[in-house]
Amino acid sequence: MISLSRINVTxxxxxxxxxxxxxxxxxxxxxxxxxxxxxxxxxKSTLVRVMNLLQRPSSGEVxxxxxxxxxxxxxxxxxxxxxxxxxxxHFNLMKSRTVYDNVLYPLKxxxxxxxxxxxxxxxxxxxxxxxxxxxxYPSQLSGGQKQRVAIARALANEPRILLCDEATSALDxxxxxxxxDLLRDLNRELGLTIVIITHEMQVVKExxxxxxxxxxxxxxxxxxxxxxxxxxxxxxTRDFIHxxxxxxxxxxxxxxxxxxxxxxxxDLLCKISYVGSRTSEAIVSDIATRFGxxxxxxxxxxxxxxxxxxxxxIVVLSGGRSELEKALAYLRSLDVTVDRxxxxxxxxxxxxxxx
Amino acid sequence: MNDFLNxxxxxxxxxxxxxxxxxxxxxxMVFMTSLFSAIFGIALGVIxxxxxxxxxxxxxWVYSILEKIVNFFxxxxxxxxxxxxxxxxxxxxxxxxxxxxxxxxxVIGIVPFYARQIQNALxxxxxxxxxxxxxxxxxxxxIIFRVYLKEGLTGIIRASSVTVINLIGxxxxxxxxxxxxxxxxxINKGYNRFQLDITFVATILILLLVFVCQFIGDYFTRKSTx
Numbered sequence: 376m377i378s379l380s381r382i383n384v385t386x387x388x389x390x391x392x393x394x395x396x397x398x399x400x401x402x403x404x405x406x407x408x409x410x411x412x413x414x415x416x417x418x419k420s421t422l423v424r425v426m427n428l429l430q431r432p433s434s435g436e437v438x439x440x441x442x443x444x445x446x447x448x449x450x451x452x453x454x455x456x457x458x459x460x461x462x463x464x465h466f467n468l469m470k471s472r473t474v475y476d477n478v479l480y481p482l483k484x485x486x487x488x489x490x491x492x493x494x495x496x497x498x499x500x501x502x503x504x505x506x507x508x509x510x511x512y513p514s515q516l517s518g519g520q521k522q523r524v525a526i527a528r529a530l531a532n533e534p535r536i537l538l539c540d541e542a543t544s545a546l547d548x549x550x551x552x553x554x555x556d557l558l559r560d561l562n563r564e565l566g567l568t569i570v571i572i573t574h575e576m577q578v579v580k581e582x583x584x585x586x587x588x589x590x591x592x593x594x595x596x597x598x599x600x601x602x603x604x605x606x607x608x609x610x611x612t613r614d615f616i617h618x619x620x621x622x623x624x625x626x627x628x629x630x631x632x633x634x635x636x637x638x639x640x641x642d643l644l645c646k647i648s649y650v651g652s653r654t655s656e657a658i659v660s661d662i663a664t665r666f667g668x669x670x671x672x673x674x675x676x677x678x679x680x681x682x683x684x685x686x687x688x689i690v691v692l693s694g695g696r697s698e699l700e701k702a703l704a705y706l707r708s709l710d711v712t713v714d715r716x717x718x719x720x721x722x723x724x725x726x727x728x729x730x
Numbered sequence: 731m732n733d734f735l736n737x738x739x740x741x742x743x744x745x746x747x748x749x750x751x752x753x754x755x756x757x758x759m760v761f762m763t764s765l766f767s768a769i770f771g772i773a774l775g776v777i778x779x780x781x782x783x784x785x786x787x788x789x790x791w792v793y794s795i796l797e798k799i800v801n802f803f804x805x806x807x808x809x810x811x812x813x814x815x816x817x818x819x820x821x822x823x824x825x826x827x828x829x830x831x832x833x834x835x836x837v838i839g840i841v842p843f844y845a846r847q848i849q850n851a852l853x854x855x856x857x858x859x860x861x862x863x864x865x866x867x868x869x870x871x872x873i874i875f876r877v878y879l880k881e882g883l884t885g886i887i888r889a890s891s892v893t894v895i896n897l898i899g900x901x902x903x904x905x906x907x908x909x910x911x912x913x914x915x916x917i918n919k920g921y922n923r924f925q926l927d928i929t930f931v932a933t934i935l936i937l938l939l940v941f942v943c944q945f946i947g948d949y950f951t952r953k954s955t956x
Contacts (some may be wrong), residue, residue, distance in 0.1 A: 427865055429861060429864060429865055449869070453868070453869055454866040454867060455867075456864075456865060456866065456867035457866065457867040459865070461862070461865040461866075463858060463861075463862060465856075465858055467856065467858040467859050467861065467862035469859055469860070469877065469880070469881055470856075470881065470956055471880050471881050471883060471884075471954070472880070480863070480866070480876070481866045481867070483876070484868075484872065507895075512956040513956075514956055525862075527867075529866075532866070532867070536863075674871060
């Protein structure tokens with residue numbers, strides 16, 4: 376659907392050269408909800424603008440809907456863009472036009488008969504749940520409503536792709552969820568391929584099936600969401616995931632209050648992570664009955680990503696040394712990842728944690 | 731009433747028809763100049779915005795040349811501009827004196843000012859909106875007519891009323907080439923012949939004209955704001 380290969384984007388600002396995208400390869404398949412996360416200035420917005428050539432790359436190839444965009448004439452590019460919808464952080468609605476006219480705008484140049492256009496606009500506004508706001512001006516709407524109008528406008532020419540540039544970043548958490556719900560419905564019902572640029576992993580977690588993590592213009596890690604969430608390889612990816620799951624804060628609390636762990640000599644502080652239908656309870660009771668190892672659960676979290684549970688537990692395992700070894704071996708044989716963490720006491724002394 | 735006017739504005743009452751004529755001349759010059767300036771000024775303002783760095787038709791050469799021309803003509807004092815452009819005036823109107831001849835320097839004097847005002851008004855259109863319409867596949871012509879001129883309408887109206895008020899000021903100077911109008915009436919009939927009541931009435935009429943323009947401008951500004 377969208378394929379970027381060896382994309383480089385550099386800006387010349389007088390004496391300095393700024394690299395906004397370096398050597399990026401990216402593939403978005405039909406029906407994907409593809410998330411691109413990164414902190415501000417990572418080059419995400421530049422990258423999404425390459426996908427409809429609002430930003431021309433310095434080198435590389437852009438193929439969207441089977442067309443090599445860089446080889447198109449301006450006129451061809453304009454008609455290609457009609458098939459790539461885009462929404463923005465600040466909605467970018469025309470203030471001088473009503474909601475109805477904003478949605479009508481992209482249809483004005485089409486040869487559709489007037490009655491057809493009217494039907495289309497009403498249908499789109501119904502789809503986003505704003506049928507009662509036809510005659511309102513954008514200034515009379517809330518942020519969430521504005522974004523809904525923007526979505527209706529972006530869908531007017533029936534694009535196969537919707538690019539979302541920080542589309543929920545200016546919205547409160549509740550409104551964010553409702554917009555994400557709408558996007559998910561569009562993805563499912565219209566088969567719309569969606570690319571989402573965001574700095575919030577929460578957004579990615581909510582609706583994406585694939586994710587790429589960007590830093591300093593490069594993609595540091597990409598893959599399907601379940602494997603990224605269950606086995607993040609890069610520190611930056613882990614950072615993002617931990618902010619989404621509040622894992623980092625929890626660890627900090629546990630580490631700064633050794634009493635929480637209440638550990639004996641041979642006790643192990645572990646992080647147990649697992650993917651799939653296996654429930655945490657079964658794991659804990661399993662090792663208790665099989666090896667007599669008791670697990671004190673300090674923290675547990677289960678995310679349902681694309682219908683797959685991804686869980687993590689922080690536990691203190693206690694029992695005899697050999698039983699502990701056996702229990703760990705057993706857990707590893709179940710495809711459960713076990714990471715030993717420094718005990719709070721040591722962490723307090725050494726200050727290092729292996730999370 | 732008539733007694734009162736005859737007593738306090740004797741010269742005005744004697745030259746009534748001339749005052750009406752001067753008012754007509756001023757209105758004529760303001761109207762015709764506004765008409766031409768609107769076309770050229772808006773076009774020039776749009777071209778400046780479009781060819782500016784990051785504009786929809788960015789072109790450094792066109793922009794910097796036009797900008798220098800605009801700056802040059804804005805810097806020349808109007809009374810001197812009238813004299814400088816006389817050859818052009820003669821070429822276009824066949825004469826260098828009178829009401830119609832005055833329109834040429836007036837247009838040349840006001841267009842750069844107006845173009846700058848339009849440029850500023852259009853720069854206030856949210857660049858995000860321009861980007862969104864580009865993403866929707868709009869071309870430059872469509873963006874100019876359906877986005878810049880529509881979204882910038884409030885600013886354009888404000889710029890227009892400021893410009894017309896400025897223009898009224900300039901028409902008074904056009905008296906220097908025998909254009910007639912309230913300005914030359916105030917100077918030639920009023921000041922030079924010590925008929926102060928004529929100067930006074932001419933001033934009142936000019937102020938009235940300015941207020942009306944201001945009022946109309948404000949009305950449409952309010953109407954176009956959502």
